[in-house]
Amino acid sequence: MIALPSPNKTSGGKGKEVTRVSGARIKSSHTDHEIDGNHETPTRLKAKFRPKVMTNSPTTKTPPPDPTTFSGKGDSSSCRRRLDFDSAYIQTKSMLIYTKGGFCFTRKVRKYVKHDEQKKSLECNEKEEEEWCKSEQELFHQRALSFINSMRLVQGNRPFMGWKGSVVDSVVGVFLTQNTADNYSSSAFMSLAAKYPKENISKSQSQNQNHTEDKLDWNAVRCAQSVEISHVIQERGMNNRLAARIKARVFSMFLDSIHDKNNGILDLEWLRNAKPGKAMDFFSGVYGLGIKSMDCVRLLTLRQRAFPVDRHIARIVVRLGWVPVEKLPEDVLIHQLQEYPMMKSVQEYISQRLGNLDAETLYELHYQMITFGKVFCTKKKPNCNSCPLKKDCRHFASAFPSMQQDIEDLILAPVIIKTEEIKKKTNRSRTKHQVFELPDSHPLVQVLEKRDFDDKNPYLLAIWPPGIISNEECNSVKSGKKADSQEEEMVFGTYLVPCRTATRGSFPLDGTFFQINEVFADDESSTKPLIFPRKLLCGLTKKTLFCGTSISTIFEGLSAQEIQDCFWKGYVCIRGFSMKTRAAMPLPEQFHVKGKSPTKRTKDG
Structure with missing residues (x-):
């Protein structure tokens, strides 16, 4: 248990008592709760501290090792029973272990060595280890299904x-996804696919029914210059360094190694039927x-049993207590952590425990x-007020300890942030629009590409608000009508393309880089809007x-x-899209302008 500091009570004005805990402001009331989500976190020592994942607790408790017998710094606990040896020191060797489901994790094998005798291997209690692994897998199975x-x-x-x-x-x-956000990496790949599309399919590929068509012409990318690739992926960030790295490491080493000089194809489809x-x-x-x-790649493309751990998952499993970490310093609470355990150590811990899941x-x-992790459990200022898992979250218990007394009431009446400062900030961070769903039989959809057969989202139509269209465009529309005909009101609109149709249902690493309700704003109809009768x-x-x-x-x-x-x-929309080139584009300003509220944006036009 982490010792929490006792809250300091001060006067909150108008006779109300205010409790301050670690920078958080909580109004004590039995009927109304209000949390300032903008509580500041000390970032000097705490920002640099990175906890480590605790090792497995042994099923058989044994006393700590004798410092004269063991040479290591402490004892790395495991599920094995420690035996007594007249040993002088320990040799530790890391081994790469594969489970039946294909999970890979590192296990340390310790050997007790005598001075002048042969090495004796550490005996393992197989039954004890099997029972421990089964209980751990069952626990994580229930946690996964509950989540x-x-x-x-x-x-x-x-x-x-x-x-x-x-x-x-x-x-x-996957190289484009390293050390960047999903929206930047996916946009960079869409831009690469638009620049180097796969035009022709060789006969050998078309005859192979198990082969899935490449989305890109990788031979063209392999022969391209780094400057050209850098210009294409500039939306991702660090484009110059990344282009040079991709050109040197990926295309020169990886693509060249799998390139078939006889027929000029690059084929790795045999991995779909390979063992883990x-x-x-x-x-x-x-x-x-x-x-x-x-x-x-194994989970999202090959559909093998694997569980990749990214920065979001590593943060979530620590906050929810799925992965225990070492004891924190006295002046650091878990909600003040700016750095979380290394993803590799978290990966090794939970991979073995999720091995029974399909x-x-x-x-x-x-x-x-x-x-x-993107919606609720963000790294900075998580939305704890709306989180459905806050009753089991250690981050919430650490940030707002006094609220745990009324947690049952909070589940029925969730804590809601109602501060003017947060309202102003959220107005700048998003913009709401009213859009119309276009069925496939609608006249405006007939000129568009057919939706992907697995796409559950239709095309959308956003209507331009009054004041954005210039008077010259409005007059040109009216002048094109006959004078004797009854004047019909015309409106202006922009297409919104569902992400699966925009990518033609083909994207590397499956669809986890997009939301199920994500759409792209058509760049052409955003620049030159559609004109049609109301x-x-x-x-x-x-x-x-x-x-x-x-x-x-x-x-x-x-x-x-x-x-x-x-x-x-x-629906949500964070980027534009060109239906002609099929490249990702910046979000048009009429949908959202960063740093401006919707009210100010309407006045400015």
Whole structure:
């Protein structure tokens, strides 16, 4: 247990008592609770402190080792029973272990060595270890199912969708995802696909039914200059350094190694039928791929049993207490952490415990956790007020300890942020629009590309508000009508394309980089809007569209009901899209302008 500092009570004005805990301001009231989500966190020592994942607790408790007998710094506990040896020191060797489900983790094997005798291997109590592993897997199985069921009510179902794309797309695409946000990496890949599209399919590929078509012409990318690639992926950030690294490491080493000089193709589709161990051995030989990147390809593309851990998941499992960490310093509380354990150590801890789950469950758990980390459990200023899991969260218990006394009441009456400062900030972070759903039989959809057969979201139409269209454009529309005909009101609009249709259902690493209700704003009709009679809007279903620079900024400060309505009844949009070139574009300013509130934006036009 972490010792929490006792709160200091001061006067809050007008006879109300205010409790201050670690920078958080809480008004003590039995009927109304208000939390200032902008509580500041000390960032000097605490920002640099990175806790480590605690090792497994032994099932058989034994006294601490004799310092004269052991040479290591302390004892690394494990599920093995420690035996007594007249040993002088210990030799520790790390081994790469594969489970039956294909999970890979590191296990340390210790050997007790005597001075002048042969080495004796440490005997393992197999029954004890088997029972411990079974109990741990059962515990994490229940945790995973409970988390998925809770998130389905808010974030919707996230089943394993049949996204297309080749294995080469995924292996190269995973390099773009390293050390950046999903929206930047996915936009960079869409830009690469637009610049180097796959035009022709060789006969050998078309005859192979198991081969999935490449989304990119990787031979053209392999022969391109670094400056050209840097210009294409500039939306991702660090484009010059990344282009040089990709050119040197990926294309010169990886693509050249799998390039068939006889027919000029690059094919890795054989990995779909390979065993998990063989796939891991291949990916381990690819320079620049870590455990997280390898597991992303295995789970999302090969559909093997793996669980990649990114920065969102590593943060969530620590806050929820799934992964125990070492004791924190006395002046550091868990909600003050700015750095979390290394993803590799978290990966090793939970991979063994999720080994009894199937690939479909692991996929949904991965997808739901990533979305949960963007919507609720962000690194800075998480939306604890609306979080459906705050009763089990150690971060919430640490940040607002006095609220735990009334946690049962808070579940029935959630804590809601109602401060003017937060309202002003959230107005700048997102913009709401009313849009219309266009059925496939609508006249405005007939000129567009047909939706992907697995896409559940329709095309949308956003109407331009009055004042944005110039008078010259309005006069040109009216002058084109006959004078003797009855004047008909014309409106201006922009298409919104569902993400699966925009990518043609083909994207590396499956669809976890997009939200289930995400759409792209058509760049052409944003620059030159559609002009059509208002009568075409009759009978169309009206929905709410949330626009912003990222998913985290869109959902910042929203209540649980508003978040649920957005996923179940609304749409989100964070980028533009060109239906001609099929490249990702910046979000047009008429949908959202960073740093301006919707009211000010309407006045400015």
